[in-house]
Amino acid sequence: MTRAPLISRAFLERLERLTIHWSKSFPGLVGGHNPSRFAGPGQEFLDHRHFHHGDDLRAVNWRAYMRLEKLFLKMFQIEPRVPVRILVDTSESMTTGSPSKFDYARKLAGALTYVGLVRLDSVVIQPFGAGLGDPITASGGRHRFSPAADFLTALEPRGASDLMAVSRAFIGEYSQRGLVIAISDFLDDGDVRKPLQLLADFGHELSLIHVWADEDRTPPWDGELDLVDAESGQRLQISFNESSREAYTRSFDEYSEALKRLALRNGGRYVGLPVSMPVEDAIFGPMIRTRGVA
Amino acid sequence: MFLFNLGLGEFLALFAGVSGVVAALYLLDRSRQKHRVATLRFWVHTDAPSEMQHRRKIQQPWSLLLQIISLLCLLLAIAQLRWGSPVALTRDHVLILDTSAVMNAQTGGVRWIDQSRAAAKAWLAAVPKGDRVMLVRADALPTAATAFESKPAVIEEAIAQSRPTSSALRLADAIRFAEQAQAAGGRRRGEIVYAGAGRNAGDNLANAAAVSNLRVLLVKSELSNIGFRKVGLRRNEGGDRAWEAFFTVRNDGPRPRTVPFVLLFGGGLMGQRTLTLAPKSEQSFSQTIRTEAAGILDARLTANDSFPGDDRAAIELPTQSRLKVAVFSDEPGLLKPLFSAHARFEAVYAGVSAYNPSVDAALIVLDRVPAAALPKSPTLLIDPPKGGPVAVAGQKRNASVDVWHNESPVGAGLRSRDVKLDSVSVFETKPGDLVVAEAGGAPAVFARSAPRLVAIGFHPLRSALKYELVAPLLFANALSWLAPEAFLRWELNAGAPGDVTVALDEEPRPGTVTAKLDGGGAVPFSVEGKTLRFFSGSPGVVRVNDGRRERVFSLTLPDIAANVWQVPETVRQGVPRELEAPAVARDLWQWLAFLGGAGLLAEWLLFGRARRLFLARGASPAAAWRKAS
Numbered sequence: 001m002t003r004a005p006l007i008s009r010a011f012l013e014r015l016e017r018l019t020i021h022w023s024k025s026f027p028g029l030v031g032g033h034n035p036s037r038f039a040g041p042g043q044e045f046l047d048h049r050h051f052h053h054g055d056d057l058r059a060v061n062w063r064a065y066m067r068l069e070k071l072f073l074k075m076f077q078i079e080p081r082v083p084v085r086i087l088v089d090t091s092e093s094m095t096t097g098s099p100s101k102f103d104y105a106r107k108l109a110g111a112l113t114y115v116g117l118v119r120l121d122s123v124v125i126q127p128f129g130a131g132l133g134d135p136i137t138a139s140g141g142r143h144r145f146s147p148a149a150d151f152l153t154a155l156e157p158r159g160a161s162d163l164m165a166v167s168r169a170f171i172g173e174y175s176q177r178g179l180v181i182a183i184s185d186f187l188d189d190g191d192v193r194k195p196l197q198l199l200a201d202f203g204h205e206l207s208l209i210h211v212w213a214d215e216d217r218t219p220p221w222d223g224e225l226d227l228v229d230a231e232s233g234q235r236l237q238i239s240f241n242e243s244s245r246e247a248y249t250r251s252f253d254e255y256s257e258a259l260k261r262l263a264l265r266n267g268g269r270y271v272g273l274p275v276s277m278p279v280e281d282a283i284f285g286p287m288i289r290t291r292g293v294a
Numbered sequence: 295m296f297l298f299n300l301g302l303g304e305f306l307a308l309f310a311g312v313s314g315v316v317a318a319l320y321l322l323d324r325s326r327q328k329h330r331v332a333t334l335r336f337w338v339h340t341d342a343p344s345e346m347q348h349r350r351k352i353q354q355p356w357s358l359l360l361q362i363i364s365l366l367c368l369l370l371a372i373a374q375l376r377w378g379s380p381v382a383l384t385r386d387h388v389l390i391l392d393t394s395a396v397m398n399a400q401t402g403g404v405r406w407i408d409q410s411r412a413a414a415k416a417w418l419a420a421v422p423k424g425d426r427v428m429l430v431r432a433d434a435l436p437t438a439a440t441a442f443e444s445k446p447a448v449i450e451e452a453i454a455q456s457r458p459t460s461s462a463l464r465l466a467d468a469i470r471f472a473e474q475a476q477a478a479g480g481r482r483r484g485e486i487v488y489a490g491a492g493r494n495a496g497d498n499l500a501n502a503a504a505v506s507n508l509r510v511l512l513v514k515s516e517l518s519n520i521g522f523r524k525v526g527l528r529r530n531e532g533g534d535r536a537w538e539a540f541f542t543v544r545n546d547g548p549r550p551r552t553v554p555f556v557l558l559f560g561g562g563l564m565g566q567r568t569l570t571l572a573p574k575s576e577q578s579f580s581q582t583i584r585t586e587a588a589g590i591l592d593a594r595l596t597a598n599d600s601f602p603g604d605d606r607a608a609i610e611l612p613t614q615s616r617l618k619v620a621v622f623s624d625e626p627g628l629l630k631p632l633f634s635a636h637a638r639f640e641a642v643y644a645g646v647s648a649y650n651p652s653v654d655a656a657l658i659v660l661d662r663v664p665a666a667a668l669p670k671s672p673t674l675l676i677d678p679p680k681g682g683p684v685a686v687a688g689q690k691r692n693a694s695v696d697v698w699h700n701e702s703p704v705g706a707g708l709r710s711r712d713v714k715l716d717s718v719s720v721f722e723t724k725p726g727d728l729v730v731a732e733a734g735g736a737p738a739v740f741a742r743s744a745p746r747l748v749a750i751g752f753h754p755l756r757s758a759l760k761y762e763l764v765a766p767l768l769f770a771n772a773l774s775w776l777a778p779e780a781f782l783r784w785e786l787n788a789g790a791p792g793d794v795t796v797a798l799d800e801e802p803r804p805g806t807v808t809a810k811l812d813g814g815g816a817v818p819f820s821v822e823g824k825t826l827r828f829f830s831g832s833p834g835v836v837r838v839n840d841g842r843r844e845r846v847f848s849l850t851l852p853d854i855a856a857n858v859w860q861v862p863e864t865v866r867q868g869v870p871r872e873l874e875a876p877a878v879a880r881d882l883w884q885w886l887a888f889l890g891g892a893g894l895l896a897e898w899l900l901f902g903r904a905r906r907l908f909l910a911r912g913a914s915p916a917a918a919w920r921k922a923s
Binding site: 093094096097101185187189213215216219221223224225226227228229230231234236237238248251252255 | 329335
């Protein structure tokens with residue numbers, strides 16, 4: 001039996017015109033299409049500076065020397081090739097809700113990977129749960145999308161999530177700073193703000209894509225509920241009514257707001273996406289508005 | 295307060311069952327719902343106290359209570375809870391108004407039907423408010439004039455519109471009809487009231503005394519009447535263009551009567567006599583009427599009695615048209631006795647040479663005519679020569695007719711001894727021809743439907759057959775087949791509507807008998823052996839035709855029942871001052887149904903899925919996204 005493709009061809013064609021954007025400039029990285037504040041061997045003129053011993057004579061502005069009899073060096077803007085790393089949450093909590101948050105996250109990751117490949121970015125898809133899973137690196141153009149799509153399709157949700165352990169492992173694994181796109185429901189037992197702050201402090205640019213099901217934000221149930229945590233299996237028996245629902249939604253919104261503040265404070269981005277919104281609408285709507293892609 | 299539709303036990307059993315189902319569904323619906331969630335992080339912030347600690351099973355007792363009370367109301371509505379006593383139910387009465395023919399009679403200048411109407415209205419005034427009354431008009435067939443009505447004005451209107459009919463009363467049928475109507479009415483049985491003269495044609499009134507709720511309102515019905523009971527006319531079998539009229543007159547009065555009888559036709563006096571009848575007796579007599587004309591035969595009795603409706607009988611005599619026969623023969627003397635023997639034939643004779651195919655006659659006889667073409671009218675061919683329109687296969691000398699086909703209508707009843715004929719022509723027949731007789735294995739006599747003809751291969755009156763009975767019978771059969779209307783016999787009867795029994799001459803073949811109204815409509819009838827029966831509920835003329843005889847029944851005489859019902863002493867009589875007036879029980883089911891429906895609606899809005907749907911709609915995904923991003 002053949003599986004349905006992760007992303008339809010029509011959607012991929014619409015993604016061709018998009019580019020993954022980041023704000024930070026990362027030292028030591030060349031190539032790519034995002035402008036950098038660092039000077040280097042680029043095509044676009046940046047500034048002049050005085051010549052110092054050891055500078056490349058090819059960069060001397062000889063016309064200025066003829067006029068002013070001083071050596072000035074032309075500086076060019078480099079186009080760094082920033083590594084794009086997409087963190088995909090594969091914990092059990094992603095399987096709740098309808099449609100599944102996990103499927104939604106996979107499609108979203110696939111779409112962003114394709115956008116990066118079209119612009120010759122190097123995209124690493126890094127699944128995570130309690131720790132980091134086996135990643136896949138996709139680079140070299142759009143024709144390399146197929147392995148990445150197969151990788152995403154083959155992912156299976158399991159276990160709990162531990163973002164602190166994941167952050168530590170990520171810093172240890174990827175010493176080169178870059179753009180980190182985290183697609184998750186960010187529902188960890190601990191405080192997820194600390195591990196995310198750790199990533200930002202290390203120098204990564206955070207782009208948080210918060211995925212939730214409608215029942216995650218506004219549970220539709222009433223009365224006596226017997227709740228089971230999808231990750232830990234813990235049970236909670238609770239009486240739920242209208243005022244409880246309002247309090248629950250308020251807590252959820254406060255949590256989302258905290259994530260948003262953390263991302264923006266560190267120069268990153270935050271997008272909250274309910275799974276009831278189609279992935280195509282999410283890419284061409286909220287993602288573009290927050291300039292995660294453009 | 296009582297339940298009309300259900301017993302208390304039935305109601306309690308139903309209520310217990312329904313309550314159990316509701317409670318089970320409630321507990322199933324309100325039991326702790328198990329859900330798998332992404333995290334418990336936000337749930338712990340909800341601080342609604344758990345009711346589970348206090349009530350182990352019922353979480354929303356008001357919801358359950360509301361449901362059970364609502365269902366109780368609906369069940370009570372179905373059971374038709376009523377306010378009042380069960381014995382205080384209103385009743386269904388049936389008023390049987392006699393509309394038989396005799397109700398046209400008068401006593402003291404007042405018609406009996408008017409007396410009955412007055413008695414019925416007086417009884418109606420005594421009926422308590424709330425009771426329902428059905429009016430049944432009773433004659434030979436009981437007919438409901440109204441449904442069970444609680445409005446006296448409707449019944450009074452129906453009483454005023456009731457008219458006597460021509461048939462006699464069958465009271466037993468009417469009482470049985472009333473009992474069935476009361477049983478089907480669904481309420482308490484009230485009275486069955488008969489208002490009339492009690493003159494009954496049926497004889498099954500012995501059981502009427504057993505009808506406990508029967509009441510009789512008899513009118514003053516001293517009948518001093520003398521009138522026609524039957525009138526019949528039949529064509530005189532002698533064929534001398536005369537009618538034989540039969541009359542039956544009855545004296546219903548208590549004294550002997552002498553009345554003059556006159557018979558008029560076309561305004562002229564055809565006969566008169568004086569009749570003397572003993573009390574409660576009938577007298578029959580006949581009168582011969584010689585006329586060929588059509589007209590109204592009017593028989594009258596100058597009785598001056600209390601029931602003038604049966605003092606006159608009128609029957610319309612049909613035209614006795616004669617059948618024109620053209621005979622072409624060079625020996626007409628042989629055939630003249632045949633046609634002069636029947637009064638309906640009017641024969642015209644001509645020689646063979648005068649034959650013309652376009653001759654104007656209803657029947658044509660060609661005696662040895664060398665005709666090149668056949669006429670359009672039915673034709674009897676006697677010994678036709680070769681070369682004519684009928685193919686002659688050959689001649690047989692000294693032959694005899696050895697086979698007669700009695701199954702064919704032309705050959706019915708014919709047989710002959712071994713009579714030698716000098717010469718017999720045999721024919722070539724076509725498919726569909728009826729072979730009547732054979733000579734030497736070849737058709738010697740045959741009949742053909744189109745064109746209608748009978749061909750005889752010999753002259754019956756010139757051969758040795760002229761001394762045999764078969765010769766006139768063969769002519770009679772052939773002429774009857776060619777012109778059946780000439781042999782059709784008439785019989786006219788005047789009688790009363792109702793069951794009519796007709797004695798046929800012979801057992802008819804299927805499809806040969808018809809019974810029609812004068813206007814052309816068919817009348818249902820049954821045939822058993824030689825007896826035909828039909829029913830006519832209203833006055834009219836019915837024609838019964840069996841192919842040989844047409845009987846006309848002029849069902850216009852009123853049917854006066856001879857029996858007077860002797861009302862048993864156990865049966866209540868007369869108009870009561872006032873019937874027992876039960877208190878009216880009040881229906882509550884409308885209110886209970888409304889309360890039940892409103893309760894269920896309120897429960898649905900307050901506790902049911904309506905609330906959940908409302909909540910689910912309030913949390914739209916788009917709103918959530920805007921808020922969080």
